[in-house]
Amino acid sequence: MSAHSASPEITFHADHSGGTKKIWRTFWLLSVITVIELAIGLAIYNIHKGEAPNHTLVLMFKGVVCILTLAKAYYIVSIFMHLGDEIRNMIMTIVVPLCLFIWFIIAFLWDGNSWKNLRNTDAGSREYKTEQVAKPAAIEKGAKD
C-alpha cells in the first residue's frame, strides 16, 4: 500500500520498498566522521598543551573539522531527512535560500576581526598590540562585549 494514498497533490509516489541498509550505512558514516572529529579535537588540545603551539597547524585542523561537519550535515539532510530523494524543484527551494549563509558567515566574521584590529590599534592611531592581557583585572572585568 502506498504511504501517500491520501495526498492528491503528489504526482509521482516514491517507492519505499527498499530495506534499511542505507540508513545503517549512513549511521556508521556519521559515527566514523564524529570519531575523526574528536581525534582532531584531542590533537588540537595536545598541540595547545605543548611548548610553542603551531598556530597554522591548529588553524588547518579547525578547517578540516569544519569541512567534516559540513559532510555530516549533508548526510543528515540528504539521507535521514530524505531531501536527496525529493525532486529537483523541492531540493532547490530549500538549498538556494541557504546560500545566503555564505555571505552571512564571511561578512560577520570579517566584521568581528576588523573590530578586534580597530581595538588593538585604537582605530589605527597606534601600533598593533594586544594589551588586554596586561590590563589590571578590575578594568578587564568592566570590559563587556
Add this chain to the structure above:
Amino acid sequence: MSTTATPTNTKWWNGGRSPFNASYGKVMMWYFLMSDAFTFGAFLISYGTIRFSQNHWVDPNHVFNSFPFAGHANLPLAFVSLMTFILIFSSVTMVLAVHEGHNMNRKGVEKYMILTIIGGIAFLSCQAWEWTHMLTGQHEVLVNGQIELWNTTVSHNPFGPEVMFNGKEVATPGPIAFGSYFFEITGFHGFHVFSGVIINIVMYIKTKMGHFDQRGHYEMIEKAGLYWHFVDLVWVFVFLCFYLI
C-alpha cells in the same frame, strides 16, 4: 529507502499538482526548518563575530573536561561526545520509525518512536547535568588582586588568560560573552529537543490509537521526523562551534 521516478517532460508549474511533488504540510515543515536554520545560524554567527573580535577566548578542552561520577579527572571532549552519539542514535531510530511508517507497520513505528523518545530524554538529562556542572563548579580567578571562586554564568567567566600570582598560574576573568552565548545557544537547542520530545510523544500516542492507520498513511511521523533530524543537524553545528574549535 525511497526513490521517485519522474518523467522528464512533466509540467510541474502548470497547476493542478504540487510543483514540489510533496504535500502542503511537508513543504511547509521544510520552510519552517529553513527559517529555524537562519535563527540558529544568526545565533552562531553572532557568537563567531564576538569571538573573532576578542584577543582571548576560552579553551573548550579546558572548560568541558568533566564526566559524571569521574570526580576531577581531566577528560576533554568525553561527555560531549556521549551526547553527540546519543543524538545521532536517536536520529537513526527516528528514520527507522519513518521507514516502518512507509511500510504501514504500526508495531514497528511504536517501537522506534519509544526508542527515539528515550534518546531525546537521555540527551536532555545530559544537558541538565552539564549546565548544573557549569553553574555550580567553582574556579579560582584573580579579581582585583585577590583570588575569588567563580562559577560559569551569563555574567561570570572564570576562564580568562592566565597570569602569575604568588608563584602559581591563576586565571583572570574572561569575556563574559562566553557564558551568555553558551547558555543561550545550548538552551535554545535544548528547548528544541524538549519540544521535539513532546511532539514525538504525541506522535507515539496517535500511532498507538491507530489514527495513522485510519488515515491510510504515516506522513505525520515523517514530518515529526524532519523536525527531529533538524535538531540533530543543529547539534552538529553547536558541537563544532562550542566544543571542537
